[in-house]
Amino acid sequence: MDAYYWNKRLNPFWLNSIRQLYNSGGNITEFLREEFDESSNSSEIIEIAYDAQAGNVFSEYTTIPKETELINSNAEELYSHLIPHLFQGCSLMDVGTGELLTLSLICKNIDIPIDVLAFDISWSRLYKGRKIWDQNIPNQNLTLSSFVADMKKIPLRSKSIDITTSMLALEPNGRNLEILLKELFRVTKGKCVLFEPSYKHNSDEGKKRMDRLGYIKDIEETAENLGGRIIDVIPLKKVLNPLNLPACFVIEPSRNDITNEHNADRFTVPGTDFPLTLDEEFLTSTDTGLVFPILKEIPILKEDAAILATSLFE
Template sequence: MNTQSDKSLHSDAEELRLLITGMRDVYVRGENAMEYARQTGSAVGNSPVATLIAYDLQAGSYIAEVESNPGANLRWCSQLAKIIDPFLSEQSSLLEVGCGEATTLAGVLQHVSNTPRHGLGLDISWSRCSEGQRWLAEKEASARLFVADLFNIPLEDASVDVVYTSHSLEPNGGREEAAIRELMRVARRAVVLIEPIYELASTEAQARMLRHGYVRGLKETAERLGAKISEYRLLENINNPLNPSGLILIEKSNVSTDHEAPRWRCPLTYQPMNDLGDVFVGEQADLAYPVLRGIPLLRVEHGVLASKILSN
């Protein structure tokens, strides 16, 4: 691992040490943990470490909310399924980036006309993925959930037919270009962004989005990256007018008609990687990534030097 990576990991570990106890205490008191992190940390906006802590603390809350209001979840998932449907067949693959507890992914899989052969969901939080596994099982929906960084997805280029988000880019204001570039890299047919759209929001909503460090300029950013945007609008079913959900639909050109299974790649070396069940191993067998209670841990910091793993 190079010096720059070492410095980054050390910095993240120090931030984790500084924030984890305080954010937990604030969350238990019912206060805003992310606001505490913004006031305590030195990073501008919402740092990845603070976001990870907040998501982990919230694990289980999304399922509880859906269980208390199943009708709202049904409307939300049905709406997204209609958008995604035209790009799927029974041979397709589908990835939700920032799947949380799979409350949206499970609903989308249940409502699309053609259930894709390969359903995937990634999240930065193991706890949320764990809750999501339970939810998927209860709903009899099939998807592979894994821990990963949306800015470094451990999948090969153009290896998933449809990649979509559901308010997962939201807290990453200032990192819009890096996020969209990565989603476009992985997608074969389409990228479906379901995110708050600052430019179509009311003045009051814009002020709130600025205060929380939410994304802006998604359409302009995607176009600057060469994306073909076929739809750009607010959704009919918006849960919170102060956080207006919108659609930015990016269709890929020169689409292959093949529907290969998603192909994994090492998040550090970018070399092809194989799923061996209890561990993911790069083809050069230098790095291994563990699977914790059925959930692959596929962020750079999860990698273990294990060149002898295939010989034991």
């Protein structure tokens, strides 16, 4: 199935039909689940769906006044919940950041120096998002490092991030919630402040929609089973979709003895602590012989983007 899947993914005529489906208002993830006989959204399905949508969020934000007001209002509320957990010099990572729109609207109000990291599974969304970030962020105290990655295997050292946040990014990963939270806990040493759908607070119609689309459920229970501690769950008031009621989940990850506060090499082989070193337009791993490309200053740090190049290190 994997070979068939990727052959279709790379077929330009098939990709064009996906874009046409999206432009006509169709749901790409539902179509792909049926096409590949999947009961829930795989990373590949999410990547294709998000790539097809790249640029549309910002386009709606800038051209539809109602959307502009709603997104600005939502960002203000997210900021109010996130800012109490930030401190001078901390690292903030946004997983599944998309086009960086909401993150940039939040960060433009942050007046302390912090280190911002943001990744998405779609290179196209990040590429467009870098321009949005530059437009929205006048604050030179903020440094941004963006990269392509899969949430299942984050290319950062264990316990290297102070605060991890997500904004409906975990949402479509219903069957992988435990895997994703475990990986977020691995890299986070402070808190996870997650803005995600709340099945418990949703309406019956909203719950049916979440079930149909394969959305996540039971964040609190899953986090506790992984050793995390639920500090707070706050339903959000500014809602983009009344059938998708989110909450702010503040979680303290499980702890271990690993700390990585001062590392010369930021990135690692996805899901591990093997460091990556910059070598021209690539990031290389002497431990594994793997090499990862950088396209337009955006590192592509997914397993399926790796090149096995052991001779490079001889």
